[in-house]
């Protein structure tokens with residue numbers, strides 16, 4: 001008698017075998033009757049099964065499978081076609097068949113698939129018979145069926161023994177030791193009940209069953225593994241998706257943060273520019289002398305190779321640190337209109353100077369002078385290095401170039417005459433000889449270059465301990481511009497002084513002696529006269545001592561008048577020059593505080609000229625009249 005458990009085992013066996021031959025069927029390891037019926041209902045797997053056992057048994061398998069209600073007709077058609085063809089095929093092989101309705105009922109949970117299972121296991125026996133070399137017509141005898149049944153029941157016993165071995169936990173380990181003996185006892189008792197001719201077949205079936213059992217468990221484990229893997233993959237995918245979501249949120253957050261920062265930075269930049277503009281406007285109104293500071297890069301000859309320039313701000317701050325001190329007291333910050341770092345190009349420096357220079361063409365007097373210790377880069381800024389190519393040209397050449405360019409572009413409205421005066425002083429000339437300096441008319445930058453080259457040759461140059469090429473003279477290039485407005489007849493007179501002062505260092509530091517000492521003392525005298533003038537101006541003293549040196553006499557108009565004045569203060573960043581750097585910057589700080597009053601343009605309108613003309617003609621008439629009267633009397 002086949003037990004309930006035996007029936008189920010037969011179904012599992014049938015499912016397992018089908019899985020092996022035509023899988024995957026996506027059945028669970030121990031499918032219920034309903035699950036099994038539903039899986040086989042469309043007959044596709046059954047047809048494939050019989051075709052793989054007996055190729056060509058079902059010539060056409062209807063493969064399309066759809067479960068949508070709209071395709072109900074098609075499903076029914078598949079069911080009839082495939083199941084019918086399968087049943088015909090297994091009948092031809094003399095294998096017990098079943099009714100098509102068995103599958104149908106079971107799939108709806110109302111019937112049994114026992115006959116279907118019998119049929120499949122019959123097909124299995126046939127397959128194994130063929131596998132053993134079976135020839136001719138297969139006979140599905142009741143003996144074979146009983147052997148199968150027997151083997152299943154006996155196999156069940158065996159498999160329960162193997163199960164207890166395989167799945168034993170702690171307690172199972174005891175049984176595990178007993179199992180071989182138990183297994184052999186069970187087998188022996190089973191075999192003792194059989195006829196001798198049945199024994200080989202029973203043994204074969206039992207071994208087969210054990211193998212199948214193992215295979216089933218292997219399959220179950222495989223399925224479980226797949227399921228676990230699928231779950232793990234699913235979870236990992238969810239985690240990755242969640243991470244991606246978080247990451248995207250973070251990136252979006254960062255993006256908006258960066259945008260905010262960029263907006264704030266550009267706002268800050270705008271405010272900074274605006275502040276500078278306003279600051280310059282206020283200074284223009286007050287007539288302050290503008291001060292630009294330029295830091296020379298460290299050169300190979302600089303002894304300490306350490307810089308005193310701690311920080312350069314965008315708003316004109318420069319912080320200098322004392323190399324001999326530490327901490328807060330070691331630093332001092334100076335504020336100017338602009339600070340050019342060591343990387344500033346000649347063009348950048350000129351661009352900030354250009355508006356001032358252009359105002360000469362509108363009738364303003366402009367004075368630009370370079371101040372700083374020897375070797376700090378004054379000549380570099382004003383003229384550029386010797387034999388400079390155009391990109392290294394200093395303010396002098398660029399200024400003239402610009403003036404010629406603008407005067408040319410305005411030629412239809414204004415006629416300009418430009419002349420230059422080059423003045424140099426040294427101690428031998430005893431100061432600046434202003435009246436004797438010849439004024440030369442120039443029409444292009446080339447003219448000026450030629451002029452400067454010849455002037456350069458005459459420059460007094462001598463070597464001191466500080467700098468081999470230390471110049472001990474002030475050099476003044478004055479550009480006079482006269483423009484006549486072609487429409488109104490207004491005359492504009494502007495004058496641009498470009499002054500490269502001698503080195504500002506203290507005499508004792510230059511270690512000069514004899515004539516050189518005299519020269520240094522002389523230069524120091526004119527520079528200290530400049531200092532006195534600056535000091536008087538910054539304190540708004542009634543008396544300003546311009547007459548103490550030729551230099552201050554020359555600068556009188558620019559420092560005290562209505563001129564626009566710019567001082568380039570140069571510093572050598574080498575730690576060795578800290579003392580000179582500090583006194584240079586303190587001097588520049590005082591210069592920056594001078595208020596000259598708003599600059600005024602030198603304009604003579606046509607009306608004024610007419611009036612002047614009338615006055616002089618009246619004067620002429622008056623003197624002629626006086627002469628006549630004198631003669632008569």
Ligand SMILES: Nc1ncnc2c1ncn2[C@@H]1O[C@H](COP(=O)(O)OP(=O)(O)OP(=O)(O)O)[C@@H](O)[C@H]1O
Pocket residue numbers: 295296297299342372373374375376377378379380381385467469470471501502503570
């Ligand atoms: N901004 C700079 N970039 C590169 N080199 C520079 C810079 N400024 C100055 N130098 C170099 O430093 C050296 C000294 O510069 P410069 O002759 O201009 O100094 P100076 O102050 O005019 O000296 P002096 O008082 O003797 O005339 C030169 O070799 C010059 O080429």
